[in-house]
Amino acid sequence: MIxxxxxxxxxxxxxxxxxxxxxxxxxxxxxxxxxxxxxxxNEKYAQFREQNVVVTHSGKVIVIVQGRNASxxxxxxxxxxxxxxxxxxxxxxxxxVRMATHGKKSIVPNAAVYDKQTNQIFVLYxxxxxxxxxxPDDVKxxxxxxxxxxxxxxxxxEGRTWSEPREISDMIKxxxxxxVVGSGxxxxxxxxxxxxxxxxxxxxxxxxxxxxxxxSDDHGKTxxxxxxxxxxxxxxxxxxxxxAELPDGTLxxxxxxFVSNGxxxxxxxxxxxxxxGISWSTLExxxxxxxxxxxxxxxxxxxxxxxxxxxxxxxxxxxPGRTHGTVYVSFDGGKTWPHQKLIVEAxxxxxxxxxxxxxxxxxxxxxxxxxxxxxxxxxLDWLLTNNNIRSEF
Numbered sequence: 001m002i003x004x005x006x007x008x009x010x011x012x013x014x015x016x017x018x019x020x021x022x023x024x025x026x027x028x029x030x031x032x033x034x035x036x037x038x039x040x041x042n043e044k045y046a047q048f049r050e051q052n053v054v055v056t057h058s059g060k061v062i063v064i065v066q067g068r069n070a071s072x073x074x075x076x077x078x079x080x081x082x083x084x085x086x087x088x089x090x091x092x093x094x095x096x097v098r099m100a101t102h103g104k105k106s107i108v109p110n111a112a113v114y115d116k117q118t119n120q121i122f123v124l125y126x127x128x129x130x131x132x133x134x135x136p137d138d139v140k141x142x143x144x145x146x147x148x149x150x151x152x153x154x155x156x157x158e159g160r161t162w163s164e165p166r167e168i169s170d171m172i173k174x175x176x177x178x179x180v181v182g183s184g185x186x187x188x189x190x191x192x193x194x195x196x197x198x199x200x201x202x203x204x205x206x207x208x209x210x211x212x213x214x215x216s217d218d219h220g221k222t223x224x225x226x227x228x229x230x231x232x233x234x235x236x237x238x239x240x241x242x243x244a245e246l247p248d249g250t251l252x253x254x255x256x257x258f259v260s261n262g263x264x265x266x267x268x269x270x271x272x273x274x275x276x277g278i279s280w281s282t283l284e285x286x287x288x289x290x291x292x293x294x295x296x297x298x299x300x301x302x303x304x305x306x307x308x309x310x311x312x313x314x315x316x317x318x319x320p321g322r323t324h325g326t327v328y329v330s331f332d333g334g335k336t337w338p339h340q341k342l343i344v345e346a347x348x349x350x351x352x353x354x355x356x357x358x359x360x361x362x363x364x365x366x367x368x369x370x371x372x373x374x375x376x377x378x379x380l381d382w383l384l385t386n387n388n389i390r391s392e393f
Contacts, residue, residue, distance in 0.1 A: 024378040032371040037096045039069045046070040050183040052112035059357040061086040062159040076106045078132040089358045099162040104131040111200045113186030121155045122220045126179040146176045171223045177206040192249035194276030201241035213277045231283040242298035247308045252334045254298045288337040291316035295350040315351040322349040
C-alpha cells in the first residue's frame, strides 16, 4: 500500500506499508529493586526518576536518572545521579554508573546537554543542602526552600566516567532558591550567529516561579541566564520547560503550566526567541496541547520530504491522571498541533523524546508509580499514520 501524508494540504513522500506497520518495541531501562545500584544505608533505590537522554555522535545512548531513596517526600529524598549506556539503540544497557552523590542531600532537578563539537556531556543540577531525614522547620515547600546550590558535572568519554561536581551558584544567580532546569535535555544550537551555544530550559523559584533559560557560549565553562519570559494576565505558573530549535534559528520553549481556563485540563504554554534564547516573546497558552499537569518533552526532527522544514514532537500524558502517553505533531513550528497519537496506554509520567542512531524515535518515560524508566521505540512513518485522536479515555 502506498499513501501520502496530507497534513496542511502538503503531500509527503510515499512510505511503504512495511515501514509504517512496524509495531513499537518496548524495553526496560531502569527498574527499581532490580538494579545493581545502592543509595543511603546501602539500600536499593525506591524510585528512578526524571530521566535525561543524550545521543552521542558515535551512536551511544545515555540515560541519566535520579536514584531516589525511600522517603515520604520523594522529591527531597537524598537522591543521587546514575546513568546507563546503550550501544545498540536502547535495546540493551550496560551496568549503571554512579555520576554524583551528596549523601543525604537531594539532587533535583537536573538537565543534560551534549556538546557535539567537543564530545562532552554536561549535567546541571540543583542541590537541596539540608539532610532529607531531618527537614528544617522553616522549609515549607518549593517556594520556601532557600537552601539551594547549583552544580555541574561532565563526561568526556560518553558517560563512562564523570567529573567531580563543580559549584556554579554564582553564575546561575538563584539567590539560594530552587533552580528548575526542565528535568530533561538541553540542546546545542545548529543555526545562525549563535551556532554552538549550549542552552537548557529552566527557571527559578526566587520570589515566585519564573521561566527562562541557562546558556553557555564557551563549551560549558561558564553559564549565564537569559531574560525572564514575560507574561500577562492570570498565568498561575509555568515550569519544567523544554526547548527546541527550528531550521530558521527560531527557538521555541514549551512549558508545563497551571492555567485558569484549562476546562478541567492543564494546558501547556509556549514562547519564542529569535536571538538565540536571550529574550523571549510573551508567554501564551498552547491550547491545542491538552494534557494533565506533568512534565513533557519536545524535539525537532527532519521533515520526511527532506526539505528545510522540520517536525516538532511533544510527548505528554493526556489522562486521566498520568496515563495515556501521547505524542503531538506540529508541522508549522509549534503554532498548531494537527496530529496526535496514543503511544502508551498505561502509567506515563515524565517523558523524554530522542532521535536514536537507527533513526527511530525513542520515547523514554516514567511508569509503575514513578518507580521505573522504560523505552518505547517507533518509526516516524508509523507515528504519522493511522491518526487516532481520542478526546475521552
